[in-house]
Amino acid sequence: MSDGQLSPEIGGELLSATVKRLVLDRIVQGHYQPGERIVEFKLAKELGLSQSPVREGLRELAAVGIVTIHPRRGARVRLPSAKELADVSLVRAEIDALAARLAAGRISDTRLDALEGLVGDMVARLDAGDFSGVTEADVRFHHLIAEASENHALERAFEQLAPFARTFITLTLPDVDVREIVEQHRPILAALRARDAERAAEAARAHQLSVSELLQTHFPAALGDPAEVQESSPGA
Structure with a gap:
């Protein structure tokens, strides 16, 4: 669009x-x-x-x-606070874990191939410095798993929370090395291909907990105090 x-x-x-x-x-x-x-x-x-x-x-x-x-x-x-973003990631950890557990026995080979393509896309965009593209591929990756869970309540919860991390990570990616976090999508995909529900859930949870740690560690240095941002904005 x-x-x-x-x-x-x-x-x-x-x-x-x-x-x-x-x-x-x-x-x-x-x-x-x-x-x-x-x-x-x-x-x-x-x-x-x-x-x-x-x-x-x-x-x-x-x-x-x-x-x-x-x-x-x-x-x-x-601009949400660091704690708010970290809290959202903790909730996402459980939502994504449940999505992966439910999807493991339902996801199609076509969708698994799409997930693999998105992992490659994330790495390529990270190498190119296209940080918005990284987050777009990341959101799509996790959304495809949520869809494969065939649980509409879970999908709605995912859609409500996904924008928080997307906005923050895009603003901070230029200053933070997130390659390890991007690579954490591979164990999720491998567990889904193996139809191992528990391993998929654990990999998805671990990934989001890593994102939560990133938010807590880098948010203040990367973006400063949200209150100061609001106060210093033009036309405020």
């Missing part, structure tokens, strides 16, 4: 979801910085939309903590 105009023929619910994805992609890519204001009417004009689907898309992002919305001041990009 490009940053150009969106088709007015898309239904209202789908259109707000498209706006949500576009804004999230822009945050991940650094187009919108932490603390920056997202002006609803300007975004609507840029995309050739009414303000209603833009407003709804921003509300959906606010519901998962990616932006904040203040009366008369509109939406701003929110």
Whole structure:
């Protein structure tokens, strides 16, 4: 999806979801910085939309903590605290472990091949310095496993939490060596290919716990105090 105009023929619910994805992609890519204001009417004009689907898309992002919305001041990009991000990773550790355990006996060979391709994509993008691409492939990898679990409640939980780590890791990847964490996807894939539910669950849990440790270790040095970011933002 490009940053150009969106088709007015898309239904209202789908259109707000498209706006949500576009804004999230822009945050991940650094187009919108932490603390920056997202002006609803300007975004609507840029995309050739009414303000209603833009407003709804921003509300959906606010519901998962990616932006904040203040009366008369509109939406701003929110930077979660280090503890909040680490807490999310701890919850993700159990969600991803359950997804891998359930998927082990259900996942198709075609989907396993897709997972292998995504691991290769992560490594290639990391080598190229494409940090946004690394996180996109990472989210897709874990989402495919969540889908293979055939548990819709688990999928919804994953979709609610995934944006947190995605935004943080994209902002900090240039300063942190994450090759080991990227390589941790291989044991998950190997266990799934072996249809070993417990080993897959443990590998998925260990991976997310490593992400949690990364967040706790590098967040303050990489991005500073979120409160200071918000206070020092232009137009704050």
